[in-house]
Amino acid sequence: DLVLVEGFKHHQLPKIELHRPAMGRDRLHPGLPGIIALASDEPLSEKGDLPCLDLNQPEKITDFIISWMESD
Known part of the structure; x- marks a missing residue:
């Protein structure tokens, strides 16, 4: 399952x-x-050591999230 939330940066x-x-x-x-x-x-x-995603390409963000969830 996936839940997207905003405002929980310190959790x-x-x-x-x-x-x-x-x-x-x-x-x-x-x-x-x-x-x-x-x-x-x-x-x-x-950029450092993290993947960098383009906010103007939501489909790429979706692909990243799916890939990350499948690897976990």
Whole structure:
């Protein structure tokens, strides 16, 4: 089963960080545990060790989630 929720960033759940650079906020990763991927509406200059997903391509985000669930 899969439940998508918003606003539980401090809970010990796997999460995809949504980052919009235009908002002017810092990224939560790597300081926040449980982040399995980054999704952004702009290319990220520092990708680090996580998969980076394009917010404008929801089908690719869906594919990532399905693949992640199947590997768990």
